[in-house]
Amino acid sequence: MSRTSPYRLLLLPISWLYGLGIWVRNRLFDLDILPSLTYDLPVISVGNLTVGGTGKTPMTEYLVDLLVPHHQVAVLSRGYKRLSKGLQVATPQSGPDEIGDEPAQILHKHPTTILVVDANRRNGLDTLTNMREPTVEAVVMDDAYQHRYVQPGLSILLMDYNRPLGRDFLLPAGNLREPASQTKRADILIFTKCPPDLRPIERRLMVKNLKQGTHQSVFFTTMVQTTFQPLINPITGKANGSSEDDPATKKLSEPDLSEHPVLIIAGIADPHPFVSYVQTIRPDAQTLLFPDHHRFNDKDIAHIKTTFEPMMAEGGVIVTTEKDGVRLRADIRLESLWPSIYLAPITLRFLDEESALFNKKILDYVRINKRHSRVDQTTHAQ
DSSP: OOTTOHHHHHHHHHHHHHHHHHHHHHHHHHTTSSOOEEESSOEEEEEESBSSOSSHHHHHHHHHHHHTTTSOEEEEEOOTTOSSOSOEEOOTTOOHHHHOHHHHHHHHHOTTSEEEEOSSHHHHHHHHHTOOSSOOOEEEEESOTTOTTBOOSEEEEEEETTSOGGGOOBTTTSSBSSOGGGGGGOSEEEEESOOTTOOHHHHHHHHHHHTOOTTOEEEEEEEEEOOBEEOBOTTTOSBTTOSOSOGGGGOBOHHHHHTSOEEEEEOSSOOHHHHHHHHHHSTTOEEEEOOTTOOOOHHHHHHHHHHHHHHHTTTOEEEEOHHHHHHHTTOGGGGGGGGGEEEOOEEEEEGGGTHHHHHHHHHHHHHHTOOOSOEEEOOOOO
């Protein structure tokens, strides 16, 4: 939708009312009228100001990978679009219906990490704080920037390079959950999805437009596609149902993928970069797109099978995102297709080796704020 779209103009009055409500809410927190709760253990919040993907899950996974060698880490998420209600403490058997797509993805890749989902973050943090076996030493809160009833010790705000905040509108006319001025609450600001060759002059201009506070650090990151990974059969625990012990033998490189007919399946907020990437490798790849967090019905399953059947006879493969993969591997109706499914993982990489500085900030924060044994209720404004 363009900035001058008549549909956007019709929605602007609703956006103004929404913005007024957000302003009042933030002022109540800023004036200590609404209380924030601080916890006596390191709590790192990852969030954004917009709806849609800014790379929160890759950032959360980056933090888990960074902290796990040193600390017992827990991830707290609301479990968006899950079918369950209330607090859920994940087990190795937990799937997307119980804990949500992104938490299921994180759990699958980091099975030793404690993972709790609860829309009530205070309740989730109380549960984690009271755990004794094992004792939680640090918490990463996913998608929590707007959850001001909890005051994180360190707040990370992600911003999509391709969607400048200053050019967007508040919901529902645009994609902003809060005004761009609320970047001031973050301790660390990270531009995601940047071009790998982003020029220094452009970075300086982006930082200038941010009106960075003296307490804030700014980083630039890009998303890196890695080798296509085979779906792990949830019944056998092997790659593509194989009896082999090493799933790495089943990986596909970009040249490998180009030799197979490809069906792309995607049910994410913005599938176009993913689809474009796969189609640069295999231009004739067919595409089946579904809504974000879509739960497949019988008609969807039949359509997938009918579309892929001619490709299967020619050694075709299904390529999907990691988030879609957790739903596909949890659906027994697709068991016959599991051996043909490959995931396209993405990882977050800092530009110009800024990761060393970022890693130090995170590790120092957790070390200095190591857990004691109590929870304090404060009215600490953000």
